[in-house]
Amino acid sequence: MSSYKAPLDDLRFVIHDVLQAESLFTRLGNAEVNRELMDAVLDEAARFSETVLAPLNQIGDQVGCKFDPATGDVTPPPGFKQAFQQFVEGGWTGLTNDPEHGGQGMPALIGSAVTELVDSGNLAWGNFPMLSHGAVKALETYGEDWQKEVFLKPLVTGQWTGTMCLTEPHCGTDLGLLKTRAEPQADGKYAITGTKIFITAGEHDLVPNIIHLVLAKLPDAPPGAKGISLFVVPKFKVDRDGTVGERNAVRCGAIEHKMGIHASATCVMNFDGAEGYLVGQPHKGLQAMFVMMNTARLAVGIQGHALSERAYQNALRYARERLQSRSLSGAKFPDKPADPIIVQPDVRRMLLVQKALIEGGRMLSLSAYAQLDIANRSPDAAERERAETLVGFLTPICKACLTEWSIENTYNAIQCFGGHGYIAEHGIEQLARDARITTLYEGTTGIQSLDLIGRKTAATQGAGLKLFLADMEAFAKEHANDPALAEFLGPLRAKCEEWGQLTIATVMRGMANPEELGAASTDYLFYSGYVALACWWVRAVAAANASDHPQAFKDAKRDTARFYFARILPRTLAHKAAIESGADSLMALPEAGFGPQG
Numbered sequence: 001m002s003s004y005k006a007p008l009d010d011l012r013f014v015i016h017d018v019l020q021a022e023s024l025f026t027r028l029g030n031a032e033v034n035r036e037l038m039d040a041v042l043d044e045a046a047r048f049s050e051t052v053l054a055p056l057n058q059i060g061d062q063v064g065c066k067f068d069p070a071t072g073d074v075t076p077p078p079g080f081k082q083a084f085q086q087f088v089e090g091g092w093t094g095l096t097n098d099p100e101h102g103g104q105g106m107p108a109l110i111g112s113a114v115t116e117l118v119d120s121g122n123l124a125w126g127n128f129p130m131l132s133h134g135a136v137k138a139l140e141t142y143g144e145d146w147q148k149e150v151f152l153k154p155l156v157t158g159q160w161t162g163t164m165c166l167t168e169p170h171c172g173t174d175l176g177l178l179k180t181r182a183e184p185q186a187d188g189k190y191a192i193t194g195t196k197i198f199i200t201a202g203e204h205d206l207v208p209n210i211i212h213l214v215l216a217k218l219p220d221a222p223p224g225a226k227g228i229s230l231f232v233v234p235k236f237k238v239d240r241d242g243t244v245g246e247r248n249a250v251r252c253g254a255i256e257h258k259m260g261i262h263a264s265a266t267c268v269m270n271f272d273g274a275e276g277y278l279v280g281q282p283h284k285g286l287q288a289m290f291v292m293m294n295t296a297r298l299a300v301g302i303q304g305h306a307l308s309e310r311a312y313q314n315a316l317r318y319a320r321e322r323l324q325s326r327s328l329s330g331a332k333f334p335d336k337p338a339d340p341i342i343v344q345p346d347v348r349r350m351l352l353v354q355k356a357l358i359e360g361g362r363m364l365s366l367s368a369y370a371q372l373d374i375a376n377r378s379p380d381a382a383e384r385e386r387a388e389t390l391v392g393f394l395t396p397i398c399k400a401c402l403t404e405w406s407i408e409n410t411y412n413a414i415q416c417f418g419g420h421g422y423i424a425e426h427g428i429e430q431l432a433r434d435a436r437i438t439t440l441y442e443g444t445t446g447i448q449s450l451d452l453i454g455r456k457t458a459a460t461q462g463a464g465l466k467l468f469l470a471d472m473e474a475f476a477k478e479h480a481n482d483p484a485l486a487e488f489l490g491p492l493r494a495k496c497e498e499w500g501q502l503t504i505a506t507v508m509r510g511m512a513n514p515e516e517l518g519a520a521s522t523d524y525l526f527y528s529g530y531v532a533l534a535c536w537w538v539r540a541v542a543a544a545n546a547s548d549h550p551q552a553f554k555d556a557k558r559d560t561a562r563f564y565f566a567r568i569l570p571r572t573l574a575h576k577a578a579i580e581s582g583a584d585s586l587m588a589l590p591e592a593g594f595g596p597q598g
């Protein structure tokens with residue numbers, strides 16, 4: 001089984017030293033969220049993850065969820081229900097929610113750090129509470145007063161859980177194709193009929209009621225995505241006064257057998273005239289859906305990151321213990337039969353790629369959550385708007401890069417173990433299998449890339465990028481005379497300038513031919529992710545030097561930043577070349593040229 005120790009030192013470094021959360025929260029009017037409180041929350045979440053969730057990770061993978069076709073019931077693996085009860089009793093489900101609805105009102109930044117700890121401990125388990133967040137957000141933003149009154153508190157306090165029911169067999173990315181229907185009833189309710197697939201936590205026995213947020217079309221719906229409406233459909237009917245009634249006509253028809261996250265219930269949900277209520281305006285469900293998806297997208301980025309962290313910890317331990325061969329420059333441990341493999345440059349490469357992407361990714365994603373807190377809590381409207389633009393810009397980068405890097409990181413972790421990584425005993429292969437879903441759900445990497453280059457860049461004249469680069473330039477000016485940063489700031493400024501120019505050139509080509517944007521999109525997303533990470537690595541060096549961490553910690557940050565600049569940032573050269581090569585080489589080949597029809 002893979003082991004896990006919460007990386008509290010690095011989390012605290014990012015939260016306190018890099019992001020200066022205490023002064024940020026004071027400025028936002030949450031002075032009570034001081035360093036002591038944040039550390040206490042992290043300590044307790046770490047304990048819960050290490051001692052309750054992590055030990056259930058392997059058994060969850062081996063046993064998986066069980067489906068009873070006779071009843072439609074789904075039973076999660078042993079221990080999951082008790083862990084959920086403990087989580088609820090600890091008040092964790094509503095950590096970041098509004099106290100008015102039973103939440104604890106903690107900033108999103110702290111909530112995301114807790115999510116990392118939970119997901120490293122047990123990603124499949126973490127999916128059960130996670131899905132409620134999107135449902136809560138949608139109801140908070142678009143729900144009628146009575147809906148907020150009736151549904152929010154049980155969801156926030158973990159008495160019930162939520163789902164997001166979007167996907168149908170013939171409709172995944174393109175939700176405009178969905179066929180689920182909503183028929184208005186005389187009593188103002190709706191009868192929902194259709195089949196949703198791949199619904200995470202669609203059915204389980206952790207709580208007595210499950211609240212489905214369902215996308216469906218009204219009879220007079222315009223075609224395509226403009227005709228989508230959002231409905232709330234409980235497993236057990238709920239009246240407007242909150243009375244819980246009989247079982248609703250919604251039932252799990254099957255669960256999927258998957259490559260990873262076996263303990264997460266991925267359900268086919270059949271709605272057979274199920275009673276539901278409209279949320280928000282008719283035909284405006286897409287807006288509400290984005291409210292649900294935006295929080296979920298950042299959270300899925302954290303999922304990938306959390307698995308990277310756990311895989312890296314195990315690879316590092318193994319590389320220190322595994323004795324094979326001698327160092328190329330002569331034996332480092334002559335008293336032992338061989339040196340540990342960590343002395344080998346190629347093993348160090350694999351470890352350092354993981355370390356640089358994980359610690360850098362942590363800064364990138366937590367900084368996006370800090371912007372989310374500013375967007376939600378700043379008293380200054382202009383600052384809120386600025387932060388909202390930045391969050392929008394950073395969301396596809398965080399979601400796609402952190403999840404794609406989790407595949408690279410778990411791959412490298414397996415390589416460090418050699419053949420022992422491929423067998424189940426060490427639990428590393430489970431992390432790689434679990435990581436694979438993160439680039440797919442909540443919008444594939446391709447869709448995040450189109451979102452970044454299209455909606456978040458071309459459509460806004462690069463508003464988010466301009467803000468990000470302005471912040472970076474302000475930082476560079478402030479630290480222009482810092483000798484410790486001199487080696488980084490020059491190359492970084494050049495890269496940032498290149499990022500701006502590349503963006504303008506790509507968007508211009510896209511205006512003449514939209515396929516140019518599609519052809520550039522994924523390379524542009526990775527290019528952006530690598531430059532953004534470089535920015536955070538320079539900030540890490542500055543923050544470490546200014547902190548009271550031991551010299552070894554500061555040196556490690558500097559050395560990892562050097563590795564990042566020398567060996568990872570140059571990946572941008574290949575992405576830039578691919579972007580600049582344009583769409584022709586992708587579009588020239590006629591479809592028949594791809595190969596014979598299978």
Ligand SMILES: Cc1cc2nc3c(=O)[nH]c(=O)nc-3n(C[C@H](O)[C@H](O)[C@H](O)COP(=O)(O)OP(=O)(O)OC[C@H]3O[C@@H](n4cnc5c(N)ncnc54)[C@H](O)[C@@H]3O)c2cc1C
Binds near residue numbers: 165167173199258437
């Ligand atoms: C384990 C699991 C859990 C899930 N949980 C949920 C859930 O709780 N609720 C829910 O509603 N859904 C859920 N999903 C569904 C998931 O969000 C979808 O699988 C995902 O959105 C992709 O849709 P699809 O599988 O139909 O792929 P498709 O949309 O068919 O896409 C196939 C490929 O084509 C690419 N592609 C498609 N359109 C475009 C385009 N316009 N431009 C460029 N590339 C494109 C995609 O990037 C992808 O690579 C889950 C899926 C899984 C496997």
